[in-house]
Amino acid sequence: MNTTIYWVRHAKSPFSKENERLRGLSPDGIADAERVTEILAQEQLEAVVSSPYTRAIQTVQGAAAELGLEMELEENLRERLLAGLDHVIEGEGFMAAIERVFTDQDYALPGGESNHAAQQRGMEALQRVLNRHQGKRFAIGTHGNIMTILMSNWDSEAYGLAFWKQISSPDIYKMTLDAEQKLVSVSRIWPANQQISPINS
Numbered sequence: 001m002n003t004t005i006y007w008v009r010h011a012k013s014p015f016s017k018e019n020e021r022l023r024g025l026s027p028d029g030i031a032d033a034e035r036v037t038e039i040l041a042q043e044q045l046e047a048v049v050s051s052p053y054t055r056a057i058q059t060v061q062g063a064a065a066e067l068g069l070e071m072e073l074e075e076n077l078r079e080r081l082l083a084g085l086d087h088v089i090e091g092e093g094f095m096a097a098i099e100r101v102f103t104d105q106d107y108a109l110p111g112g113e114s115n116h117a118a119q120q121r122g123m124e125a126l127q128r129v130l131n132r133h134q135g136k137r138f139a140i141g142t143h144g145n146i147m148t149i150l151m152s153n154w155d156s157e158a159y160g161l162a163f164w165k166q167i168s169s170p171d172i173y174k175m176t177l178d179a180e181q182k183l184v185s186v187s188r189i190w191p192a193n194q195q196i197s198p199i200n201s
Helices: 026-041 054-067 091-105 113-132 144-151 161-168
Strands: 003-009 049-052 071-073 137-142 172-179 181-186
Touching: 003 026, 003 144, 026 054, 026 091, 026 161, 026 172, 026 181, 049 181, 054 071, 091 161, 091 172, 113 144, 137 144, 144 161
Parallel strands: 003 137, 049 071, 049 137
Antiparallel strands: 003 172, 172 181
């Protein structure tokens, strides 16, 4: 039996490095989260999981409430830490840092996580979720970097820097896995259905 993951990148949130965990959605983000709720409510979800960060929770909590589901928080599905609080990245330096960590999977900025380290802790958490919800349909409230890194576990060519650059906020990707947790397909369902990665083997 197939398992379906709805990866939900959080809606717009005012950036604050010092308040990374608790910053919530902007007014536009709140409005977009209502649309996320409308979309997910039609998908027959059986569970809603989220990063513990407020902006991720706020993006999917409406769907959980609409479907009468209790939110499941997974600490290790939080966003990747690009750098420590005492390491300032501004302007063009941010994109240069992102390009470096996606090019060299083991590279980490001072106080930050490499792609490899973020994928390892994220996949451990995701595997727990998959074990709980094997053969079901569930959503994950998540973040751009960690979502891309985790999706790359199934297809590192499709889900890398170029993919990260084109995702929106919010965004929704429907990933189908077979009984052996091998990738079957991925479709973008925000703002409209779009097949992006059919897998034939």
